Amino acid sequence: MRRPFRWGCVAFSLLAATARAQVRQPAEPRAILDTYCVGCHNARLRVGNLALDEIDPGRVGSASDLWEKIARKLHTREMPPPGVRRPDDDTYRSLIASIETALDAQATATPRPGRVPVHRLNRTEYANAIRDLLALEIDGRHLIADEPGGHGFDNAASVLTASPALIESYLSAAATVSRLAVGRSAVPVVDAFRIPTATVQDERAGDRQPFGSRGGMVVSYYFPVDGTYTIKVVLKRQLYRYLLGMGEPHQIDLRLDGALLKRFTIGGEGRGMTAPESFAGNTQGDPGWEAYMHTADDGLEVRVPVKAGRRDVSVSFLRQHVEPEGVLQPPQRGFARTTNELYFDEPAVDRVLIGGPYDGSIAVDTPSRRRIFVCRPATRAAEEPCAKRILSTLARRAYRRPVTDAEVQTLMTFYRTGRKEGDFDLGIERGLRRLLSAPAFLFRVEREPTSVSAGTPFAVSSIDLASRLSFFLWSSIPDDELLDAAVKGTLSTPAVLERQVARMLRDERSSALVDSFAVQWLQLGRLEGVVPDVDEFPDFDENLRDAMQQETRLFVGSQIRENRPVLDLIGADYSFVNDRLARHYQIPDVYGSWFRRVYFKDDVRGGLLGQASILTATSYPNRTSPVLRGRWLLETLFGAPPPPPPPDVPQLKENGADGERHSVRERLEAHRTNPSCAGCHIRMDPLGFSLENFDALGKWRGTSDGVPVDARASLPDGSRFDGVAGLRKLLVSSHREDFVRTFTERLLSYAIGRGTEASDLPAVRKIIRETSAQDYRWSAIVTAIARSAPFSMSTTAPAMAVAHGTDDTDHREQTR
Amino acid sequence: MIVTKKAIPRRTMLRGLGATLALPLLDGMIPALTAQSRTAAAPVHRFGVMYVVNGMIMQNWMPSAEGAGYELTPTLASLAPHRNRFSVLSQLACVPSPGRPGGAHAKASTRFLTDISPPTSETWLDAGISIDQMLANEAGKHTQLASLELAIESGETAGACDVGFACAYTNTISWRSANTPLPTENDPRVIFERLFGDSGSTTPQARRARIAQDRSVLDSVIAEARGLSASVGAGDRAKLVEYLDAIRDVERRIARAEEQGARELPVVDHPAGVPESYDEHVKLMSDLQVLAYQADLTRVVTFMLGREFSGVTFPQIGVPDAHHPITHHQQEPEKIVKVAKINAYQVTKFAYLLERLAATPDGDGSLLDHSTLLYGTGMGDCNAHDPRSIPILLAGGGVGQLRGGRHVRFPKETPLANLHLTLLDKFGVRLERIGDSTGRIDDRVLSAI
Secondary structure (H helix, E strand, O other), X not given: OHHHHHHHHHHHHHHHHHHXXXXXXXXXXXXXXXXXXXXXXXXXXXXXXOOOOOOOOOOOHHHHHHHHHHHHHHHOOOOOOOOOOOOOHHHHHHHHHHHHHHHHHHHHHOOOOOOOOOEEOOHHHHHHHHHHHHOOOOOHHHHOOXXXXXXXXXXXXXXXXXXXXXXHHHHHHHXXXXXXXXXXXXXXXXXXXXXXXOOOOOOEOOOOOOOOEEEEEEEEEEEOOOEEEEEEEXXXXXXXXXXXXXXXXXXXXXXXXXXXXXXXXXXXXXXOOOOOOOOEOOEOOOHHHHXXXXXXOOOOEEEEEEOOEEEEEEEEEEOOOOOOOXXXXXXXXXXXHHHOOOOOOOOOEEEEEEEEOOOXXXXXXXXXXXXXXXXXXOOHHHHHHHHHHHHHHHHHHHHOOOOOHXXXXXXXXXXXXXXXXXXXXXXXXXXXXXXXXXXXXXXXXXXXXXXXXXXXXEEOXXXXXXXXXXXXXXXXXXXXXXXXXXXXXXXXXXXXXHHHXXXXXXXXXXXXXXXXXXXXXXXXXXXXXXXXXXXXOOOOOHHHHHHHHHHHHHHHHHXXXXXXXXXXXXXXXXXXXXXXXXXXXOOOOOOOOOOEEEEOOOOOOOXXXXXXXXXXXXXXXXXXXXXXXXXXXXXHHOOOOOOOOOOOOOOOOOOOOOOOOOOHHHHOHHXXXXXXXXXXXXXXXXXXXXXXXXXXXXXXXOEEXXXXXXOEEEOOOOOEEEHHHHHHHHHHOOOHHHHHHHHHHHHXXXXXXXXXXXXHHHHHHHHHHHHHOOOOEHHHHHHHHHHOHHHHEEEOOOOOOOOOXXXXXXXXXXXX | OOOOOOOOOHHXXXXXXXXXXXXXXXXXXXXXXXXXXXXXXXXXXXXXEEEOOOOEOHHHHOOOOOEOOOOOOHHHHHHHHHXXXXXXXXXXXXXXXXXXXXXXXXXXXXXXXXXXXXXXXXXXXXXXXXXXXXXXXXXXXXXXXXXXXXXXXXXXXXXEOOOOOEHHHHHOOOEEEOOEEOOOEOOHHHHHHHHHOOOOEOOHHHXXXXXXXXXXXXXXXXXXXXXXXXXXXXXXXXXXXXXXXXXXXXXXXXXXXXXXXXXXXXXXXXXXXXXXXXXXXXXXXXXXXXXXXXXXXXXXXXXXXXXXXXXXXXXXXXXXOXXXXXXXXXXXXXXXXXXXXXXXXXXXXXXXXXXXXXXXXXXXXXXXXOEEEEEEOOOOEOOOOOOOOEEEEEEOOOOOXXXXXXXXXXXXXXXXXXXXHHHHHHOOOOOOOOOOOOOOOOHHHXXXX
């Protein structure tokens, strides 16, 4: 039904356009629309339910959302559709400019800041808030129930539901955290820290391990009280539970904060006849040998007194500087690592178990106690005033505002119950537990002026602004300095705001922007779940996965810290590597596990586009996918995501199914010959080809499937370019606006904790205009966001409870 | 005993306390609970699976006689006290689909609840949703946890185990979707905390102390939230109402658990970690399973006594040999004896679970009356890794829908999937087919009628 109709429309449009072009130059917006658009989008045909002859581009009025959509379609050159006469670039630009000017003028006159619904602290924010409130580091994943996965950012109010299981876990966490923080005696528990099987332990495992060590791990562990703890090491076993590498003696060091606790020697003591190598489990050796192979690591345990607080527990082997005789063998990976006992190979650590405290001591001096106990009562009479001081100080920080007497009294009631049951500390613990259970802590509820009517925009109070800022930049509660400025009412003044933003960005808590914003914006979470095909990539190990993640984190972190222009995310000529990643990137002369900055002159690496993390997260386990990469580029960097694929799309045929090997490019031709695929794939695939020189793990390659890589690519607007260098150049020059706009929109969405909508786009453009003189540097963009209407303003709640929808189709996660 | 008008009969009181022992954190709503009517609600139907690995010595397992008069074989001997509470189901088949060879172990565990043969791959996971998860989808709406996946061995889901197959296939039997294997948990401490929070113990004293605290926090928080929601606009109120609803839902769940009201609960202290002995470990996990059912924290539990392909040794019963290698016994009598010992030993663990469930009152009956339990493995004869006739026990009363005490021999190579379809029916989940099912089994042989 639809297709003939559309063709008719196009034909009509062409005729109309030809007729009018002779009499008028397409300069006025009205004329351009009439020339190129109205042929289909008119009151009679209403293609796409749009009649452009009925609305006036000079007066956007109440149709501003519609005009934003039109502007977006023009930006991405989606309209007019391919095959129809299209305006030249100047005409496109002039039409877009006039529409946006009208929209921006209207937004300035009558701002529509939107409204952020009540936020619940998410798991990350909760853990950070506990860290900043109580100097206590907790693992939110252990304490807080699984969050329902949403689209876009995990701090979007709309996905922060309050299910019974979640609420229960917050209440339960309050009990655990208050006990840990006050440091009363703790239940003895054993915490296990495991090293994945695919982590290779042949080298020094990171900066915090001693020189001359090999493998193992460092556990940063919070010892809740002064007491006796056990530290036990379990070594790797193969599938039948035979220990690996027990043929010869090896030495294992156990350290606490770098100091040697004990050195063990293990291996080489199996008695009697061994099973034939690599047949253990299938063929039995002598009983003594069999027993040894199962139990040799039983005694790798120490029992030590430890002072409360966070300490590094490290386990590592002493590196043996010997070269194996004979022909150098490839490293054993995959199946061999799981099934072979590798008798004369090197043993590896499987897990470290930390247990305790076993004598129930009480913490005397810990960072948490120093933070909590701002006073110590000398007499019984001094207790109440001191408790009040402690709890009201904590409540002000936790509730992120001055607290009322009634609120303090509530906490004091819990203090008194605890005091009656036990001692002063127990009283404080009970008060703290109540505080951490409070809706005032767990929810971000903003105050509204009562004098204005429903649905009216207003400037958020400086106290709420402080919370917005701290959750934006730190994913945590405001510190005293920020809160003080807010209470004084000076935070809204431009100079103070700018100074606070600069200070907050310099603070190391701003690493939350890397861990939360950047990781989600770049969709790097997927890297965790990638399982590369062992046949295609026998070299892959967990060390490489870790290095990939670390590179991107360090890179984005450096960009923020050095306050670089955001275009440098793409255009930078440097990145960070350690020896494992350098080997992957074929960079010579990089030794050791610490990451260092390296500069590139080859136009291959440097910036996000050459980073293995992204290239791997957008590939399949056994091959690259120009589709996934093209989609990622469109969505993440160009801000023009294609719609999700229709259901029941068949997989590509296995390569070689017809007896011949084909390049991915050839195989994807099907996408562009099938009309129902072509609409979207004509935009994704040609873009994704530009990264074909990187294999599915981001390693550089000249050929793929036996033929030289063809990395010629093109954009939906027809721009042609070649390879990653071409793509990089394009993004920082001719298409820099696309990138800056996309980046700004995503950062704004993260900052306000809701999806951006058409009404936010004037603010996005304003931020871009305001920051262009400063080369779009991080601090400039962040400050402009802080000043923008969506961030610094809100709207009083509508009279009816109407859900504030987010535009999910624009933020849908890519499905794999 | 002095009985005043307002006093609660001691019996009721004890029931109340009994239930609260096992409740999660916010279990303190005694006034709300005692106000509840105590009419027996419709019993909750639980599902449980205990999975053993590496096949069996079938001649020691399978009774020769059929029907109610069958003889308990050496492997089944420990189940004698529960003879009327379970049936032996024979000649069910768990045969991989044609065209997908290899991976006897990976397929045994994967097919056991999904009836799907995974493709040979160390990276691409593709099975099907398992029947426990089909049930959990529905039952999970009413409980704190949709399901529990317990195990004795720890296992990551990365890497390759059975030749050519990802470890996920041998490490779990529960699949939330075709591509999502559910990791199992072998640390009772983690299970305890998932069920009971940070509560230290399930002893009455520990519980009572916490109840008082929990209740006061809960009351105070509800009051605060009410005040807050009165002060905000309508849009925000919706979110706070959602929050208040969540708290009330916790109360309701407590009330429901209260209706299960039972007196005796095994006292379980907050476990520190994984016990050293296999016996202790299995017992503790089973106790937690019973507690979870009893307090209605979950209705669906799978429990793997090993992971498929396992090489665990059993020196405690005189088998110091790794499990999998000796199951390829090559007809050596000494090895056959050892494998049979392992088989019988593991059945005693099932007997313990049945005993605990039978001893735990639940509404008008016991937890065992209100459960459907499967015991078995995806392979029959271990030497040949033969999936054509696998060992299966079906236990529990199935809320009046199952009767035990028989040995049922199905026609040769009746797909296990057919039994699955019939069991799903009993939970009100009606499907036309699952995996490679060819129909339903004749329900008359299972049902109580």
